[in-house]
Amino acid sequence: MTVYAGDEVVPFDQESHDRWVELGIPRQRIHRFGREQNWWGPPGPHGPCGPDSEIFYWTGDGDPEGDPESDERWLEAGNNVFISFELTANGDYRPLGRHNVDTGMGLERLTCVLQGVGSVYDTDLFTAIRRRVEALSTEPDERAERIVCDHLRAAVLLIGDGVRPGNTDQGYVLRRLLRRAIRQGRRLGITGALVRPVGEAVLDRYDTTYPHLRRRRQQILDELEGEEARFGRTLRRGLQEIDRLAERGEGVDGAALFRLFETHGLPPELTVEELRAHGMDVRDWRDGFDRAHREHQDRSRAGSRQRFAGGLADSGSERVVRMHTATHLLGAALRQVLGDHVHQRGSNITEQRLRFDFSHPERLTDEQLARVEEIVNAKVAEELDVRRLELPRAEAERLGAEHEFGAVYPDTVSVYVIGDFSTEFCAGPHVENTREVGGFRILDQQSSGAGVRRIKAVVACPNR
Numbered sequence: 001m002t003v004y005a006g007d008e009v010v011p012f013d014q015e016s017h018d019r020w021v022e023l024g025i026p027r028q029r030i031h032r033f034g035r036e037q038n039w040w041g042p043p044g045p046h047g048p049c050g051p052d053s054e055i056f057y058w059t060g061d062g063d064p065e066g067d068p069e070s071d072e073r074w075l076e077a078g079n080n081v082f083i084s085f086e087l088t089a090n091g092d093y094r095p096l097g098r099h100n101v102d103t104g105m106g107l108e109r110l111t112c113v114l115q116g117v118g119s120v121y122d123t124d125l126f127t128a129i130r131r132r133v134e135a136l137s138t139e140p141d142e143r144a145e146r147i148v149c150d151h152l153r154a155a156v157l158l159i160g161d162g163v164r165p166g167n168t169d170q171g172y173v174l175r176r177l178l179r180r181a182i183r184q185g186r187r188l189g190i191t192g193a194l195v196r197p198v199g200e201a202v203l204d205r206y207d208t209t210y211p212h213l214r215r216r217r218q219q220i221l222d223e224l225e226g227e228e229a230r231f232g233r234t235l236r237r238g239l240q241e242i243d244r245l246a247e248r249g250e251g252v253d254g255a256a257l258f259r260l261f262e263t264h265g266l267p268p269e270l271t272v273e274e275l276r277a278h279g280m281d282v283r284d285w286r287d288g289f290d291r292a293h294r295e296h297q298d299r300s301r302a303g304s305r306q307r308f309a310g311g312l313a314d315s316g317s318e319r320v321v322r323m324h325t326a327t328h329l330l331g332a333a334l335r336q337v338l339g340d341h342v343h344q345r346g347s348n349i350t351e352q353r354l355r356f357d358f359s360h361p362e363r364l365t366d367e368q369l370a371r372v373e374e375i376v377n378a379k380v381a382e383e384l385d386v387r388r389l390e391l392p393r394a395e396a397e398r399l400g401a402e403h404e405f406g407a408v409y410p411d412t413v414s415v416y417v418i419g420d421f422s423t424e425f426c427a428g429p430h431v432e433n434t435r436e437v438g439g440f441r442i443l444d445q446q447s448s449g450a451g452v453r454r455i456k457a458v459v460a461c462p463n464r
Contacts, residue, residue, distance in 0.1 A: 001016075001020045001025055001029060001030045001031070001053060001054070001055060001056070002030075002031045002032070002033050002037065002038055002053065002054045002056065002068060003016045003017050003020070003030060003031075003032055003033075003038060003051070003053045004016070004032070004033070004034075004035075004038040004039060004051030004052070004053070005032035005033055005034050005038070006032075007034065007035065009093055010039075010051065010085065010093055012032070013038075013051045013053065013082070016051070016053040016080075016082070017030055017032075020053070029064075031067045031068065031069075033069065037054075037069065038051055038052050038053070038054065039051055039052065040052050040081045040083075040102075041087070042086075042087050045089075046086070046087045046088055046089050047086065047087060048083045048085070048086055048096065048100075049083065049085050049086070049087050049093075050081060050082045050083045050084040050085050050099075051081075051082055051084075052079050052080060052081040052082065053079065053080050053082070054068070054076055054078070054079040054080075055076070055077050055078045055079065055080075056068045056074040056075060056076050056077065057074070057075050057077045057112075057113045058073065058074060058075075059073050059074070059075050059112070059117070059118035060073035060118075073118070075109060075112060075113070075118065076109065077105065077106065077109045077110055077112075077113050078103065078104055078105035078106065078109070078110070079103070079104050080101055080102070080103050081101070081102040081103075081104070082099065082100075082101060083096065083099065083100040083101070083102060084096055084099045084100075108120045108123065108125060111123045111124075111125060121146050121149060121150075125205070126149055126153075128201055128204065128205050129149045129152075129153060129198060129201045129202055129205060130145065130149055131201075132197055132198050132200075132201035133145050133148050133149055133188070133198055136185075136188070136190045136192075136194065136197065136198075137188040137189055137190060138188070138189030138190075139187070139188055139189035140188070141184075141187050141188055144184040144185075144187040144188050145184075145188060147180065147181060147184045148181045148184050148185055148188070148194070148198065149198075151177040151178070151180055151181035151184075152177075152178075152181050152195060152198045152199060152202060152224075153202050153206075154177050155174055155177045155178050155181070155195075155199075155224065156199050156202040156203060156206070156213070156220055156224070157202075157206070157210070157213075158170070158173075158174045158177075159174070159216075159219075159220045159223050159224070160210065160212060160213045160216055160220055162339075162340060162341055164223065164341060164343075164359060164451075165178060165223070165227045172267075175227065175267065176267045176269060176270070178195065178224070178227045178228070178231070179227075179231050179235075179266075179267055179270060180267075180269075180270055180273075181194070181195065182194060182195065182228055182231055182232070182235065183235065183270060183274075186235070193225075193228070194228065195224040195225065195227070195228045196221055196224055196225050196228075199220065199221055199224045200221065203217055203220065203221075218361070218362065219341075219361050219362070222361035222362065222451060223361060223451060226361070226451040234266070235266075238260060238266040238271075239274065241260060242260070242266075242271060242274045242275060242278070243278075245275070245280075246275065246278035246279075246280055249280075252275055252280065252282055252285070253285060253288045254268075254284075254285040254286060254287060254288020254289035254290070254291065254292060255288050255289070255291070255292040257271050257272070257285055257288075257289050258288075258289050258292035258293055258296070259292075261289075262296065268285065268289050272285060317351055319351055319459070320349050320350065320351060321429050321430065321431060322431055322436060322437050322438060322459050323349050323353075323354040323437075323457075323458070323459050324349055324354075324428075324429070324430060325386060325418075325430045325431045325434065325436075325437055326354060326376065326437050326440055326457065326459050327344075327347050327349065327354055327356050328416060328418055328422045328424050328426070328430075329375075329376045329379050329380070329418065329421070329422060329434065329437070329440070330354075330356055330372070330376055330440075330455065330457065331344055331356065331358065331402060331422070331424070332379075332402075332418075332421050332422040333371075333372045333375035333376050333379075334358055334360075334372055334455075336375060337368055337371050337372050337375070338360055338364070338368065341359060341360070342358050342359055342360055343358065343359050343402065344356070344357070344358055344402065344403075345357040345358055345359055345448070345452050346448075352458075353443065353456050353457065353458050354456070354457050354458070354459075355454060355455075355456050356454070356455050356456075356457070357448045357452055357453070357454045358452070358453055358454075358455070359451060359452060359453075360451070360452070360453045361451050363445065363447075363453070364445055364453065369442055369445065372442065373440060373441065373442050373457075376440040377439060377440050379418070379419070379421055379434055380434045380435060380437045380438065380439070380440060381435075382419065382434065383433055383434060383435040384418050384419035384421065384433065384434045385418075385419065385432070385433055386416060386417070386418050386430050386431055386432055386433060386434065387416070387417045387418075388414060388415070388416055388417075388428065388430070389414070389415045389416075389417060390412060390413070390414055390415075391412070391413060391415055392411065392412055392413075393409055393410070393411055393412065393413045396413050396415050396425060399415070399423060400423065401413075401415050401423045401424055401425055402422070402423065402424040402425065403424065403425035409425060413425050414426060414427050414428060416428065416430055418434060419434075437459055438459045438460045439459065439460035440457060440458075440459055440460075441457060441458055441459075441460065442455055442456070442457045443456045443457055443458060444456045
């Protein structure tokens with residue numbers, strides 16, 4: 001055990017020391033450390049704080065030796081933080097009227113203790129996954145192996161919860177995890193498929209604990225494979241560019257990292273890691289990267305204002321406008337039938353037909369297509385009003401308005417609301433009531449890339 005040693009401001013934590021002794025811990029196993037090890041500061045410049053007492057477990061062979069500060073074979077299994085002081089704005093420590101204990105016990109570290117192993121990766125939470133990675137590897141590297149196991153486990157669970165790889169928010173975190181795991185797989189000599197076989201091992205280990213993973217197994221594996229295929233095509237070229245930068249020995253700033261990100265899809269964190277592996281010193285890159293990213297967004301936004309939104313080929317045609325509204329109904333119907341993972345990936349509308357691309361990993365069954373068509377026609381028959389709102393982009397996002405993946409939108413956006421069935425970013429034009437759409441019929445479906453499906457459909461003349 002470790003306890004707070006005390007200083008001229010806050011005294012030694014005698015109470016914690018004595019309680020451990022009462023519980024049978026030998027005095028020589030209770031070590032005293034200062035603020036760096038055994039003090040929890042306030043969440044800001046001032047606020048509640050206090051000493052903590054940490055619990056370590058010996059994972060080495062033979063009798064325990066040394067202390068947690070000098071020997072890494074001591075594994076921290078948990079701690080107790082005693083919130084008993086308040087650091088005031090003038091720098092004084094004032095005793096709190098009420099004391100609180102914040103206990104932290106890591107599940108996986110406790111598993112290490114109970115199973116008598118020295119690492120989380122040696123517990124049964126990871127052993128089957130590690131064996132799968134080892135079977136694929138030709139060049140052993142423990143660090144790379146652990147990254148692959150950890151990142152692909154996280155990726156499987158994220159996809160199981162509905163996250164999809166993307167360039168923003170949770171999707172970007174997922175994409176970074178997958179791409180870093182794939183890169184570390186190359187360090188292990190894995191040049192063939194990695195994410196699917198390891199993903200299968202993760203699912204085999206966790207789908208009993210999390211039954212939804214079993215239901216979504218194929219969808220998860222398809223998403224993993226799709227991202228590996230997309231990244232595999234660009235990784236080689238990106239690494240070659242990094243090698244050239246390293247050979248030239250040029251300084252690499254945030255703007256250069258953004259160019260690699262924009263051109264090759266290499267997350268900047270991965271690029272920085274690669275450059276440092278080449279011995280290059282990359283510092284303070286984030287501001288330059290963010291600035292280059294913002295400039296790119298401004299250029300894209302300006303360009304997008306010049307385009308007619310919504311994929312319409314002829315904004316003046318009544319039939320095209322009716323089919324445009326039908327795409328909103330189609331997207332909402334697909335989400336109702338297939339799930340919330342469905343998002344628009346593009347559209348194109350002409351006099352002859354509408355084409356709608358959306359995220360979904362597998363071919364729709366005839367029954368699913370029939371159900372989607374039935375829902376769209378039912379909403380047409382309900383004669384729902386179509387309303388246009390102008391809202392700040394952040395407010396529209398809070399409303400849950402659907403918008404096209406990867407599209408750049410201005411700070412104020414146009415949102416079309418169709419009854420309580422569909423709410424979506426769009427610049428229009430649309431009909432005023434769904435009865436004007438007329439009959440809706442799906443013509444065909446096909447693949448439009450990894451994890452993306454395409455539906456072609458038409459509208460008939462409305463009943464007047």
